[in-house]
Amino acid sequence: YMSYFPKQDPLFVDSLEIARTMGGLDPFRITLKAPEKDPGYFFRPEVIKQIHDFELAIKRESRDIVHILSFPSYISFMQRIYTGTPGIPERSGLLNLLYRYISVLKEGGYSSQLNQIISSDGKEITLVIRYYDGKQQGFQTGESSQRVLSVLEKNLPLLPEDLSYRIWGSGIQIVLLNEIITRDQRTSTYIAFLLVLLSALIFFRSLKFGLYSIVPILAGVMGNYIFMFLSGIPLDLVTLGFGSITLGVGIDDALHFLIKLKSIKKKEPEKPLRDALKKTLLETGRPIILTSLALMAGLIILTFASYIPIRYFGLLISFALLNTLLATLFLLPAVILFLEKRRVSPRTAP
Numbered sequence: 001y002m003s004y005f006p007k008q009d010p011l012f013v014d015s016l017e018i019a020r021t022m023g024g025l026d027p028f029r030i031t032l033k034a035p036e037k038d039p040g041y042f043f044r045p046e047v048i049k050q051i052h053d054f055e056l057a058i059k060r061e062s063r064d065i066v067h068i069l070s071f072p073s074y075i076s077f078m079q080r081i082y083t084g085t086p087g088i089p090e091r092s093g094l095l096n097l098l099y100r101y102i103s104v105l106k107e108g109g110y111s112s113q114l115n116q117i118i119s120s121d122g123k124e125i126t127l128v129i130r131y132y133d134g135k136q137q138g139f140q141t142g143e144s145s146q147r148v149l150s151v152l153e154k155n156l157p158l159l160p161e162d163l164s165y166r167i168w169g170s171g172i173q174i175v176l177l178n179e180i181i182t183r184d185q186r187t188s189t190y191i192a193f194l195l196v197l198l199s200a201l202i203f204f205r206s207l208k209f210g211l212y213s214i215v216p217i218l219a220g221v222m223g224n225y226i227f228m229f230l231s232g233i234p235l236d237l238v239t240l241g242f243g244s245i246t247l248g249v250g251i252d253d254a255l256h257f258l259i260k261l262k263s264i265k266k267k268e269p270e271k272p273l274r275d276a277l278k279k280t281l282l283e284t285g286r287p288i289i290l291t292s293l294a295l296m297a298g299l300i301i302l303t304f305a306s307y308i309p310i311r312y313f314g315l316l317i318s319f320a321l322l323n324t325l326l327a328t329l330f331l332l333p334a335v336i337l338f339l340e341k342r343r344v345s346p347r348t349a350p
Helices: 010-022 045-061 071-083 093-114 142-158 170-204 207-213 215-231 239-267 273-304 308-344
Strands: 028-033 065-069 124-131 164-168
Touching (some): 045 065, 045 142, 124 142, 142 170, 170 215, 207 308, 273 308
Antiparallel strands (some): 065 124
8 A cells, every 4th residue: 555655755765664674564473383282392492493494494585574573583693692603502591591581571561562472381482574575675565475475385394393383464464355356356357247248138139249349348458457567557456446447438339339330230231341330430430539538538637646546547447448449440340340251251161
């Protein structure tokens, strides 16, 4: 959501600097739980070393991970302070010392933050993984969340086999939310296509004309995806919905054209298809262009909005209208002429 602010806005600039330095605001968390019958599990140096190796591996493989806050990372930090070399000591003295420090601080009212490092009974520790979008050098996104999750899942075998783990937090919620929204929007677009096709079939009472009617809107939707890719417009909560809207506003031109073509063919059945298409273009081209330009002129005003998602919405719908307009006037007649010629052309013997 921060990408919706103007790039020069002080809030955006300052927040981006914080994200690059400290990680985003919504970290991943991995809670590790010791086996039930081993209360001193996380005070064994070999166990903490395996967990620390896991942390080093994911930081090494991911450009997105900025910082990991955990019991092993603090142990490594204390080891560097005492000896000059980071790492996990071979004896448990430093582990017990850090646990005592944390216990004292918890009594001072910092339990909510310190419980993320190690629980009061010492049976659970949590790795807090802060990250941002290292590829785009910006705030954490659905793509960066998915990349971090993939790295975590790939390196989970590095953890001790006898402990249990749970990945949670806002980071994984972003991944799940993106998957749900993308799936739902894809489903709604398919349903919209089917409803438009069904409506055209009922109206024209012809499968052929029903299929012709969706040619311009298919071109409009595909053209918009290409435009989004080339212009760098993200596929997010706002822009995902343009597909279904394009179907609604883009079908108008195709219906206008096909209704006129069917009327001409009904009145003049002997008229060649090429001439019928030419007459249809002459009679409907101007109204189609004027109505589409009028809608585009109204929607293009949204590109002057200060809220970036509104700009994207106005731009994408306007571009979709332009695509469907051009597809109706140029692509649709060509498709009709091509398919009709193939249907009536005599078959040649093999």
